[in-house]
Amino acid sequence: MKINKICCIGAGYVGGPTMAVIAKMNPNIQVTIVDINPERIAAWNDEDLSKLPVYEPGLADIVAETRGKNLFFSTEIDKGIDEAEMIFISVNTPTKTYGKGKGMAADLKYVELCARNIADVAKSDKIVVEKSTLPVRTAQAIKSILHNVGGDVNFQILSNPEFLAEGTAVEDLLKPDRVLIGGESEGAIESLAKIYGSWVPDNQILRTNVWSSELSKLTANAFLAQRISSINAISELCEHTEADVTEVARAIGMDSRIGPKFLNASIGFGGSCFQKDILNLVYIARSYNLQAVADYWEQVIILNDHQKRRFSDKMISTLYNTVSGKKIGMLGWAFKKDTNDTRESAAIYVTDHLLNEQAEVAVYDPKVRKSQMYTDLNYLNTRSEEENEALMTVHNDPYEALKDTHAIAIMTEWDEFKSYDWQKIYDIMKKPAFIFDGRNILDKKEMNKIGFEYSSIGK
Ligand code: NAD
Ligand code: UDX
Numbered sequence: 001m002k003i004n005k006i007c008c009i010g011a012g013y014v015g016g017p018t019m020a021v022i023a024k025m026n027p028n029i030q031v032t033i034v035d036i037n038p039e040r041i042a043a044w045n046d047e048d049l050s051k052l053p054v055y056e057p058g059l060a061d062i063v064a065e066t067r068g069k070n071l072f073f074s075t076e077i078d079k080g081i082d083e084a085e086m087i088f089i090s091v092n093t094p095t096k097t098y099g100k101g102k103g104m105a106a107d108l109k110y111v112e113l114c115a116r117n118i119a120d121v122a123k124s125d126k127i128v129v130e131k132s133t134l135p136v137r138t139a140q141a142i143k144s145i146l147h148n149v150g151g152d153v154n155f156q157i158l159s160n161p162e163f164l165a166e167g168t169a170v171e172d173l174l175k176p177d178r179v180l181i182g183g184e185s186e187g188a189i190e191s192l193a194k195i196y197g198s199w200v201p202d203n204q205i206l207r208t209n210v211w212s213s214e215l216s217k218l219t220a221n222a223f224l225a226q227r228i229s230s231i232n233a234i235s236e237l238c239e240h241t242e243a244d245v246t247e248v249a250r251a252i253g254m255d256s257r258i259g260p261k262f263l264n265a266s267i268g269f270g271g272s273c274f275q276k277d278i279l280n281l282v283y284i285a286r287s288y289n290l291q292a293v294a295d296y297w298e299q300v301i302i303l304n305d306h307q308k309r310r311f312s313d314k315m316i317s318t319l320y321n322t323v324s325g326k327k328i329g330m331l332g333w334a335f336k337k338d339t340n341d342t343r344e345s346a347a348i349y350v351t352d353h354l355l356n357e358q359a360e361v362a363v364y365d366p367k368v369r370k371s372q373m374y375t376d377l378n379y380l381n382t383r384s385e386e387e388n389e390a391l392m393t394v395h396n397d398p399y400e401a402l403k404d405t406h407a408i409a410i411m412t413e414w415d416e417f418k419s420y421d422w423q424k425i426y427d428i429m430k431k432p433a434f435i436f437d438g439r440n441i442l443d444k445k446e447m448n449k450i451g452f453e454y455s456s457i458g459k
Helices: 015-025 038-044 059-066 077-083 109-121 138-147 169-174 186-197 210-241 245-253 274-287 291-318 346-356 370-379 385-391 398-402 415-419 422-428 444-450
Strands: 005-009 030-034 071-074 086-089 126-130 155-159 179-183 205-208 327-331 360-364 392-394 407-410 434-437 453-456
Touching (some): 015 030, 015 059, 086 186, 126 138, 138 155, 205 210, 291 346, 291 407, 327 398, 346 360, 346 370, 370 385, 398 422, 422 444, 444 453
Parallel strands (some): 005 030, 327 360, 327 407, 360 392, 407 434
16 A cells, blocks of 8 residues: 555654654655644644653754654544554553553553544554554454444554664664564555665564564563663672672673673663563463463562662661651652653652652752652652652752752763762762762762762672
C-alpha cells in the first residue's frame, strides 16, 4: 500500500520524537500525531520551542523544521484515523494498578481503546502498527477487535517496537542499530520498511513474525536491565573487598563477548520501561506456569530495589545513624541525564526514604519542573502533600540548594554537575561535608583534597 498519510495515536516520549523523525525523513508523507490530552497537544504546538512537552537534544530543531509542513499535532483523533492509511499506536502501557495482575502485568486498556477507536472510525483499509511495548500475543487481541467490526475494511497489523533511549532519542532514531518489523502480510511489512528505508539501510531493517517482534522488545529491555543489575550486584561486593567496580567493568568490558556498554554501576536503573517491561515478562512467564523463568527475571528487579535502598541506608549510617533535621542536597531528579522524564527515577525513592527519617531534602535539577517533583513524591502516598512540601524544597540554583547541607546525594549524571565550583560548595556546607555520588561522576581524589568525605558506588 502506498502511504501518503500517517496517524500516530499518543504524543508522548515515543510518539513525538519518532514521528518527528519520520516526518523529517519523508517530506512527502503527512504525519499527524493525535492525543487525548489537550494540554500536551497545545505544548507540542507552542510557538516557544522550549515549551515542548518532551525535552530531547536535537528534537526542537526537527519540530521547528517539520511542524506545520508535514508534521501536525492534534486532538482530532477520529479525523486523524480516518484520513491515514497507516496508524501507529504509541500510547502508554503502564503496569496495572488494579485487579488481576496488579503490580505486574501491563495495563492494555489504552491500547484496546485505540483499537476500538480505529474500528469505529475506519472506512478504508488500514495498516495498524503497534509502536507501544506490548506483551507477546497482543496483536491477536487487536486483530480480534478490528476484525469484528464488520464491513469490508481490511486491517493489517504490524509490530514495530521502539528501541530509542531517552536523552538520546533523536540520535537513536536517526542511526538505529536496527528497526524491527513483525507481521503476517509481506505487503504491509514492506510499506513500513519503505518509510524507514528513507534513511535506514535495508540490512538493518529486520522482518520477523509478529510474536518474535513483540517478544524481542521485552527481551531486549530485560537483557539491558540485567546487565545493570549484574554490575550493581558486583558493586556491593567491591565495597567490601577494595576492588573498584569501574576497573572491574573496564576489565570485563574489553572482552568482546561482553562489550563495554551498559556497565555503569549506579543507584539503580529508573525510567518508564525497564521495571515495567520485566514485571510484564515475569507475569507472562507465570501465566504459562514457567516459575523458574519468572523467578530468574524477577531477580533483576529485586536487586535493583536493593541497590536504591542500600544507597539511602548508607547515607543514613554514614551520617552517624540519623538524618533527622539534617539538610540533604539532592542533585538531579530525572532518571538519567538529558531528559526531563522522572518516571521510576531512583531520586524519588531515595528522597522518600530520607523524608521518612525526617531529613530535609533540597533538590536541584536543570530540566525537571518543581510541580513534577511534588507529583512524583505525592504519588507514593507516604505522607500528606503538605508534609512533602514542608520537608522537600526545590531550587532553581544549585548553590542555593546546597547551602548549609550536611550531605549531597548525586542522583542524575547531568554533565553540568562535574563543572561546579566544588570548593565553593564545600565552603557553604556544614562540616564534615559528605558527598554520596550515586553516579560515580566526580573524582574522589579531588573531592578528598578539598576536604569532602566522598563516597561513591562500588569503590
Ligand atoms: P507517554 O505516557 O509519554 O505517552 C503516551 C501518550 O498516549 C500520552 O500523551 C497519552 O495522553 C496518550 N494516550 C493514551 N491513551 C490514548 C488514547 N486512547 N487516545 C489518544 N491518546 C492516548 O508514553 P511513552 O513513554 O511515549 O511510551 C509509549 C509506549 O512506548 C509504551 O508502551 C512504552 O513502553 C513504549 N516505549 C517507551 C520508550 C521510552 O523511552 N519512553 C521507549 C520504547 C518504547
Ligand atoms: C531503555 C532502553 O535503553 C531503550 O532501548 C528502550 O527503548 C527504552 O528503555 P531508557 O529507559 O530511556 O531506555 O534509558 P537507558 O539509557 O536504558 O537507561 C535506563 C536506566 O538505567 C537509567 O536510570 C540509567 O541511568 C540506568 N543505567 C543505564 C545505569 O544505571 N547504568 C548503565 O550502565 C546504563
